[in-house]
Every structure is written in structure tokens, then in C-alpha cells.
Amino acid sequence: MNAETGTGLVARGITKSFAKGKSSAKGKNEIITALRDLDINIAPGELLAITGPSGAGKSTFCRILAGLERPDAGNVTLAGRDLAGIPPQQRRVALMFESYALYPHLSVRGNALSPLQAPGGRLDPAAAAKRVDEVLELLEIRHLGERLPGALSGGQKQRVALARALVQIPDLFILDEPISHLDAKLRHKLRGEIRRRLSAQSAPSLWATPDGMEALSVGDRVVVMDQGRVEQVGTPEEIWLRPASARVARLLGDPPMNLIEGDLVHEGGALFFTRRALRLALPAALARAAEQASSASVILGVRPDGIAFAPNGATGAAEAEIYSNEPFGKHAIVTLDLGALLAKAKTSMANAAALGADAGGGIGRRVGLLFPSEGLALFDGTTGRALPGT
Numbered sequence: 001m002n003a004e005t006g007t008g009l010v011a012r013g014i015t016k017s018f019a020k021g022k023s024s025a026k027g028k029n030e031i032i033t034a035l036r037d038l039d040i041n042i043a044p045g046e047l048l049a050i051t052g053p054s055g056a057g058k059s060t061f062c063r064i065l066a067g068l069e070r071p072d073a074g075n076v077t078l079a080g081r082d083l084a085g086i087p088p089q090q091r092r093v094a095l096m097f098e099s100y101a102l103y104p105h106l107s108v109r110g111n112a113l114s115p116l117q118a119p120g121g122r123l124d125p126a127a128a129a130k131r132v133d134e135v136l137e138l139l140e141i142r143h144l145g146e147r148l149p150g151a152l153s154g155g156q157k158q159r160v161a162l163a164r165a166l167v168q169i170p171d172l173f174i175l176d177e178p179i180s181h182l183d184a185k186l187r188h189k190l191r192g193e194i195r196r197r198l199s200a201q202s203a204p205s206l207w208a209t210p211d212g213m214e215a216l217s218v219g220d221r222v223v224v225m226d227q228g229r230v231e232q233v234g235t236p237e238e239i240w241l242r243p244a245s246a247r248v249a250r251l252l253g254d255p256p257m258n259l260i261e262g263d264l265v266h267e268g269g270a271l272f273f274t275r276r277a278l279r280l281a282l283p284a285a286l287a288r289a290a291e292q293a294s295s296a297s298v299i300l301g302v303r304p305d306g307i308a309f310a311p312n313g314a315t316g317a318a319e320a321e322i323y324s325n326e327p328f329g330k331h332a333i334v335t336l337d338l339g340a341l342l343a344k345a346k347t348s349m350a351n352a353a354a355l356g357a358d359a360g361g362g363i364g365r366r367v368g369l370l371f372p373s374e375g376l377a378l379f380d381g382t383t384g385r386a387l388p389g390t
């Protein structure tokens with residue numbers, strides 16, 4: 001059986017609006033549409049990561065699946081059951097709240113154990129206690145077992161909320177920003193550990209995060225949302241290599257792709273991208289893609305690690321000035337001023353050193369830039385969609 005026929009999660013046409021509360025000047029209640037006609041499937045055992053900027057609608061979608069909000073339109077089935085009319089506690093959904101929602105009077109262990117003690121629990125007390133110990137150990141909070149939530153740091157509370165979700169054997173896991181308040185080292189470790197644990201279960205899982213790179217690192221598939229709509233669904237590789245729109249590209253990468261608005265100009269049989277002083281002959285694949293643009297205005301995507309340095313004045317090189325630099329040890333991020341336009345390049349420390357930009361130096365120095373075609377993408381200036389073939 002696949003998700004369509006019953007065992008996974010199938011959400012169809014989910015739409016949800018909220019009244020903003022305050023009336024507008026015209027006396028009408030303003031409406032915010034949080035979700036617009038969303039279609040999302042998660043297969044059994046699949047981990048779907050959902051990402052998008054703040055306000056994209058991720059938490060609203062999670063809350064609808066958990067039964068804490070009712071959609072205005074659309075329906076959700078889980079393991080073949082239509083969830084409409086099923087109250088949250090009967091949905092068999094393990095939800096980790098973004099706000100944690102811990103029981104203040106229960107210890108860390110008591111909070112983690114609480115979902116396993118609910119009527120109809122699937123484990124006997126000894127098995128439940130063992131499971132809780134395992135998860136507390138995994139999340140590095142077992143030593144805090146007897147503490148009350150009031151005596152925990154923000155990151156520790158987040159891990160208790162995560163433990164309370166992970167101990168369950170539900171029909172669906174929903175983790176809303178599960179590791180956002182942890183330090184980088186723990187985040188890194190737990191991404192892999194949680195992924196491994198969820199993948200070993202047959203329930204579908206949803207992991208919501210505003211961090212696009214986190215979504216790519218944990219998801220079997222990734223949904224990118226913006227303003228309540230799905231911008232792109234695909235494997236991490238598809239989304240990374242071929243972002244469907246400038247809105248998707250803006251969310252991915254560290255630093256993300258440079259997005260430069262400019263114009264297409266035909267000259268002497270070649271096609272150029274121009275923006276102020278920047279004038280770039282488009283490689284053949286991009287020039288072909290540019291024919292699909294709805295107007296001469298386009299957005300050029302330049303991957304930070306796709307920028308190569310050349311001596312100032314070298315043939316075919318664009319001119320720029322080093323604006324700032326951040327040496328990270330294994331690589332450097334050099335911000336370049338291309339004439340009232342800043343772009344970031346990610347380069348090796350050796351390259352940065354050659355530019356004199358390896359230790360906070362080099363600022364104001366003029367350099368040449370080359371843009372190899374594999375580091376470029378082209379988006380329609382009106383719709384923001386990727387032009388086919390880039």
C-alpha cells in the first residue's frame with residue numbers, strides 16, 4: 001500500500017485563513033491566508049522536511065495535522081482514516097510543539113513518560129521506562145531526569161519536549177523546529193540521531209524548520225513553502241541543484257545563492273546579463289534558457305562557491321572591490337562590491353590569502369571575478385521561477 005491508498009499521510013487542498021484581529025481603516029476585519037490549497041503526501045516511514053521563511057505556514061500545517069486547528073477547506077487522511085472530526089488525543093500523532101508545552105509539575109522523566117501512560121498506551125510500564133531512558137540518554141538529558149521544567153535552560157526544555165515526542169509509537173510524528181534552540185554541536189549530532197530513529201519506524205514523519213540547510217540534511221524529501229504555498233517539493237539533491245524559484249534559492253546555502261536582478265541585452269550575436277557596472281556574457285545553456293524569460297528583466301543566481309578570482313583587469317573578468325571578509329579557517333567568505341551591489345563568494349583560505357583577504361585584510365582591494373557556468377542559474381524577473389534548462 002502506498003500513501004495514496006491509505007497507510008501514509010495524505011493532505012489535499014488544505015486552506016486556512018485567520019482574522020487578523022484588528023479592523024482595517026475601512027472597518028473590515030483583515031484576513032491572513034496562512035495556507036493556500038496545500039497538497040502534501042508523506043509515505044509510511046518517510047521523513048518529510050518542510051521549510052520556509054517565518055510566516056510561511058509551517059506551524060499552521062503542523063497544527064492542522066495534529067487537530068489543533070481546523071482547515072477552512074481540504075482534508076487529511078492518516079493510515080487510511082479521514083482525520084476530520086477525530087479529536088487530537090485520538091489521532092495517534094506525536095507532536096512536538098514549537099512552544100514545548102511541558103507539564104510544569106512533572107519532572108523531566110515524568111514529562112517524557114506522560115504520553116506512554118495515557119489510556120490505550122502500547123507499552124507495559126517496564127518497557128515504557130526503558131524507552132524513556134534510551135531517549136533521554138540519546139538527547140543527553142538523562143542526568144536531569146528528576147528536575148522540574150522550571151529549573152531547565154531553553155535548550156534543555158526543548159530536548160524534553162523532543163523526548164516526549166520520540167518515546168511514542170504513533171501513526172505520525174510532527175516535530176516543529178525540534179532542534180532550533182540547541183548549540184551547534186548538539187544540533188549537528190541530533191540531526192543524524194533523530195533522523196535514524198524516525199527512519200526505523202513505520203510512521204510517516206514531518207520535520208518543520210525555517211533552516212533550509214537543516215531541511216536538506218534531514219529530509220528524505222523536502223517541501224519548500226512560502227506565503228502559504230508550496231514552492232517546490234523534491235529530494236534534497238533536486239532542490240539543492242535546481243531550486244525552482246528565486247524564493248527557494250534564497251533559503252538554501254551558507255551563504256545562500258547571490259540573486260542579482262538585471263537585464264538581458266543582445267549585442268554582437270551574444271547575450272549579456274547587465275546590472276550597473278556588471279556585464280556578463282551568458283554561457284550557451286543560460287542563453288538558451290533566457291529565451292524562455294517573459295521579459296528582458298531576469299534574476300541571475302550566482303553560487304558563492306561558483307565565483308572564481310582573477311587578477312584585476314583580466315580578460316572577461318568582472319571588476320569588484322573587496323568589501324569585507326570572514327576567514328573561517330577551512331574557507332573564507334569574501335563580500336564583494338560590484339558597484340552598489342554586494343555579492344558573497346566562498347573560497348579556499350589559500351585563494352583568500354592570495355587576495356590578501358585571509359585575516360581581515362584586503363578590504364578595498366580591486367579584484368577580477370569570473371563566473372563559471374556551473375555556478376550560475378537564471379530566474380524569470382517577473383515570476384521568480386527558474387528558467388528551464390538552467
Ligand SMILES: Nc1ncnc2c1ncn2[C@@H]1O[C@H](COP(=O)(O)OP(=O)(O)OP(=O)(O)O)[C@@H](O)[C@H]1O
Binds near residue numbers: 057058059060
Ligand atoms: N492564531 C492565529 N491568528 C492569526 N494569525 C495567525 C495565527 N496563527 C498563524 N497566523 C498567521 O499565519 C501565518 C503563518 O503562520 P505560521 O506560524 O504557520 O508560520 P511558520 O511558517 O510556522 O512561521 P515560524 O517559522 O515563524 O514559526 C503568519 O502570517 C501568522 O501570522
